[in-house]
Amino acid sequence: MPRSVNHVASKARRKKILKLTKGYFGARKNVWTVAKNTWEKGLTYAFRDRRNKKRNFRALWIQRINAAARLEGMSYSKLMGGLHKAGIEINRKVLADLAMNHPEAFKAVVAKAKAA
Numbered sequence: 001m002p003r004s005v006n007h008v009a010s011k012a013r014r015k016k017i018l019k020l021t022k023g024y025f026g027a028r029k030n031v032w033t034v035a036k037n038t039w040e041k042g043l044t045y046a047f048r049d050r051r052n053k054k055r056n057f058r059a060l061w062i063q064r065i066n067a068a069a070r071l072e073g074m075s076y077s078k079l080m081g082g083l084h085k086a087g088i089e090i091n092r093k094v095l096a097d098l099a100m101n102h103p104e105a106f107k108a109v110v111a112k113a114k115a116a
Contacts, residue, residue, distance in 0.1 A: 061096035068099030072110045082113030 021035040028038045066076035098106040
């Protein structure tokens with residue numbers, strides 16, 4: 001009896017990954033072994049960078065808060081210490097948004113922190 005090989009499934013599996021590597025440079029998009037390796041490594045980068053994204057955004061928010069606080073004559077650490085003492089629980093994401101888009105509201109928050 002001849003050997004049975006499921007070419008339909010194996011071709012579909014390769015085609016699926018080659019479709020995912022569309023737009024990659026050179027052999028990375030159309031040579032099966034290279035494309036598969038590139039795609040797998042891409043998944044590890046995606047996993048890692050989903051975690052890095054969180055720390056990058058936190059760093060961005062801190063920079064924005066610091067810049068806005070210094071315009072009000074206060075450093076970031078003094079502002080955060082003052083907010084903590086005043087009992088104002090506002091996260092850095094919202095605080096950075098206030099600093100960027102609503103400067104008058106941010107001034108009010110800084111005034112409360114200074115008073116504390």
